[in-house]
Amino acid sequence: MANNEKQETIIKAALEVFRNYGYSKTRMADVARKAGVSYGLVYHYFGSKEVLFDTIVNMWWKALYGVLEEQKSSTDDFPKKLVKVVEFFFDTYQDNPDLISIFVTEVSRSSIYRTSRGLEKFKRFFALCEEIMKQGQDSGFLRKDIKPHYLTYIFFGEIEAFISILVLGKEPLNKSRKNRAINAIIQVFLQGARG
Amino acid sequence: MANNEKQETIIKAALEVFRNYGYSKTRMADVARKAGVSYGLVYHYFGSKEVLFDTIVNMWWKALYGVLEEQKSSTDDFPKKLVKVVEFFFDTYQDNPDLISIFVTEVSRSSIYRTSRGLEKFKRFFALCEEIMKQGQDSGFLRKDIKPHYLTYIFFGEIEAFISILVLGKEPLNKSRKNRAINAIIQVFLQGARG
Amino acid sequence: MANNEKQETIIKAALEVFRNYGYSKTRMADVARKAGVSYGLVYHYFGSKEVLFDTIVNMWWKALYGVLEEQKSSTDDFPKKLVKVVEFFFDTYQDNPDLISIFVTEVSRSSIYRTSRGLEKFKRFFALCEEIMKQGQDSGFLRKDIKPHYLTYIFFGEIEAFISILVLGKEPLNKSRKNRAINAIIQVFLQGARG
Amino acid sequence: MANNEKQETIIKAALEVFRNYGYSKTRMADVARKAGVSYGLVYHYFGSKEVLFDTIVNMWWKALYGVLEEQKSSTDDFPKKLVKVVEFFFDTYQDNPDLISIFVTEVSRSSIYRTSRGLEKFKRFFALCEEIMKQGQDSGFLRKDIKPHYLTYIFFGEIEAFISILVLGKEPLNKSRKNRAINAIIQVFLQGARG
DNA sequence: GATGAATGAGTCTTCATTCAT
DNA sequence: AATGAATGAAGACTCATTCAT
Structure with missing residues (x-):
């Protein structure tokens, strides 16, 4: 102990x-x-320094995979699943801002992560997302004329941009702001931004 | 010379x-x-190493600001403007992949860029985007119930996610893939992903 | 240890x-x-190199200030005090020739020491000398028509010239040479060189 | 030209x-x-940098040797000769402070001058001084119980200490201060400092 | 004479990592 | 388990000097 x-x-x-x-x-x-x-x-x-860093990064991946696996096998309807995923990112920002900051600034696109080992993590992440997107298409919630991995990039890109803004600005996040942001992401992703 | x-x-x-x-x-x-x-x-x-790096990064910002200023004052209709912006990213990936790669991996969210000087660049970028989004709202092309800076994050996040995938995978980009990706981004942003 | x-x-x-x-x-x-x-x-x-150097130089200043403080508050008669001060320089040359050499060649007038911090050290040194010279004037041992700080410069100049010669010539110093030199300094300072 | x-x-x-x-x-x-x-x-x-520096330093030596040669062969009485030598230093401080500053801080005791070539310059200087001191002893102006080279060190040390103070403090020098300083040096050297 | 672009050896300094205690 | 003294490879940067024009 x-x-x-x-x-x-x-x-x-x-x-x-x-x-x-x-x-x-x-x-x-x-x-x-x-x-x-x-x-x-x-x-x-x-x-080593690298192992220490990996230990931390793996905490992130483990949590993220957990949520995605959970949603993949959940019986919730599709939009609910998307909400759960987005919520995970914002909750992590509230509970462990250091962790998600490291993900955003040091992992997500960082050259230090462009190793085969690093890329594996992303592939697994995208694979899980893609499966969820396929569920969305199969259940008729998502248009089928766009490849599921394209939808993945778009959806993940929207989330990450929001989180990055929070991280870079070290901005606090209260409940109402959080909900507004989550709504914006989900709505624009599903209904689009057109007037 | x-x-x-x-x-x-x-x-x-x-x-x-x-x-x-x-x-x-x-x-x-x-x-x-x-x-x-x-x-x-x-x-x-x-x-110094830093000056050399900044010189390069400023090439990127200058080009990006140029496109955004141009679209801001352009008389094209709004969707056309969005297309032009997205195209800029994909064209740069084709013409100068090193430049956009550096932006994506070393600047966009990198901790090394989290200086006041670095943040200024982003602020100007987001300010320009926001103005274009406002034009979209004013001209009725974009919904008004979502703040223009939220729309900015979402739009930019979608683009960046795509570019990042290309960069990280060092993927080649032919004309048809490029058009498909641009379409996906624009369509999902405007119409949404729902089936 | x-x-x-x-x-x-x-x-x-x-x-x-x-x-x-x-x-x-x-x-x-x-x-x-x-x-x-x-x-x-x-x-x-x-x-750093500078800290290492300062550490060494401060050893010298500490020792020098120590002797001067001691003589200032000593009850010896004035000529005895002068002898003690001169002896300190020659003793240091015998015991730690590297230390006094560095003082003479790298500190005493060196441009590398012309910082405010460096000058402070000299000011304190001259202030202590001057007080001793004032004691000499007050006790009637020294003429009063010459400012005490002038006497300081002259006295210190005499000592330093001798030490410099030893240092630059890397000359050994036996007891009798040492005494002859000390005598010469004290006598010429007090009685003058006239025949 | x-x-x-x-x-x-x-x-x-x-x-x-x-x-x-x-x-x-x-x-x-x-x-x-x-x-x-x-x-x-x-x-x-x-x-080269060294040649440039030597050119400057040689200007100093040439001028100094000139004065000493002149006084050596002059028919003035001894105290007058001493005054002339001291005046040379103070005049140079007024006319060309950079030159004498370089001598004091970079040559006089500097380790960069501890080459055989550098030491030669000093030897010639001290030899000339010594001959003048011998003249002083021979003409009865100086005591004979102190070796002429000791007298040289003492005399030169007094001058240099004064000049160093001026140099390090970048002090201006008007006519009256100059005369007071010269008087102090000559008087203490000849009559001593005793009260 | 005059220029300043070009060279590269030389040094300080940092910091991940090891290991004796 | 815990410490922190000890190591040394690595890398940014400086600046005297050269040389083509």
Whole structure:
């Protein structure tokens, strides 16, 4: 247990430091200092800077996959599924802004993630999204003249743009703003923006 | 003339190196080698790695602002304006993939760009987009129940997601794929994705 | 203890290297090699070349201020005080020739020390000397028609010229030469050089 | 003639730059810019940074040797000779403060001058001084129980300390201050400081 | 004479990582 | 488990100097 506490302290510190400085400019010394432990202990639990970073990033992927799997097999109607997915992003922004910030700024498009391992994560993510989009098409909720992976890009792009704005502006998010944003995303995605 | 040639050689090399390695991992030595010039010459023309990078990034902003200003004051109808904007992104991907790749991976959401100077660039970009969206609302093409800056995020997010996919996958782009993607973006943005 | 030993090893090495090459031509690599430690350890203990140099220079100032404070508050008669001060310079030349060499060649008049911080050190030094000179005037040992700070410059100039000769010539100093030199300085300062 | 003008422009600029930044921190580019000429021209006239510096320093030595030779062979009485020597330093401070500043801060004790060539200059200087001191002893003006080279160090040390104070403080020097300082030096050297 | 573009060796400094205690 | 001293590879940047024009 004691170990786990230390590990979590380190992860919490790393989350904050990676978020504030980015992967490259983050020094292991900063993480250790912020966590209040020695250099060596960070290396004891996490073997390298990269492993530490991956540990954090995997927390994100795991949570995201979880939500997508859940919605994929959910019996909710399609629009409800979309809402759940969008909500996940905004909830994470509220509960763990460091985590989603790191995703947006250091993972989502970052060159540091352009490894085969990094791309795998995205492929799995897009594959899950695509399956949900197919469900939407099959159930008649989505137009069929646009490829499901195109719909995926568009839907994910809308969400990410919103989250990025929040992240870059370090903006707070209250309940009503959150709902307005989610509505805008869902409505424009489904009904379009035309007047 | 001769000067400009060398400078351009260096910029071309930098474009490629920054794109392939990202800002952090790019070494000035790589740029010099790729450009076929000496170490010092890069510093002769561009005072530092940061200046070199900024020079490149500003090429992007200048081009982007140019298109947006043009569309803002154009007399085309609104959907045509949107098409022009989207086309700009895809054309740049074809003509100068290094440039847009750097924008997507190193600028758009990168922590290295989260400086006040960097944010200014984005603000001006979003301000221009917003004005165009307002024109769309005023001319009745866009619904008025969603704030123009929300529409901006959504529209820009859709484009960027597509471009990112191309960039990350280093995918080639022929004419028909390009048109299909542009159509998808415009149609979903305007009419929505519902079946 | 172990730490202090390493730090002192580095300082000893730095003393020698700075003395032999001067601040500008001294390379941190030389210091590390001479100390038998790695490159990074010098930076571990001293953050930069400048800090390392300052550490050394401050050793000198501390010792010098100590002697001057001591003589200022001593109850010895005035000529005795002067002797003590002069002896300090010559003793330091014997015990730590690197230290006083650095003072003479790199600090005393060097342009690298013409910072406000550097000048402060000199001001405090001259202020202490001046107070001792005032004591000499008040006790009737020194003529009153010459300003005490003029007397300071003259006295300090005499000492420094001698020490400089030793330093520049890397001359050894035995007891009798030392006494002869001290005598010459004190006598000429007090009685003058006239025949 | 035109050439000489350019050369002198460069020397004037170099004098100022070397004085303000010191040898190490002075960049040839600074000298060229200050002189209003190109890099290359500085190299055209002076082959290297070292040669440029030596040219300047030799101006000083030449002037100094000139005064000492003159006084050595002058028929003035000894105290008058001393006054002439001291006056030379103070006059130079008034007429060409950059030159004497460079001497004091970059030559007099600087490690960069600890070459055999540099030491030769000093030896010749001290030899000339010593001969004048011997004249003083022979003519009964100076005590004979102190070696002439000791008297040289003391006398030169007094002068240099004064000049250094002026240089380091960048102090202006009017006629009365100058005379007071010269008097103090001569009087204390000859009669001593005792009350 | 005059220019300034071009060169590249030389140095400081950073920081991930190791390992003895 | 925990520490932090120790390592050294890596990389940005400087600047004296050269040389084609």
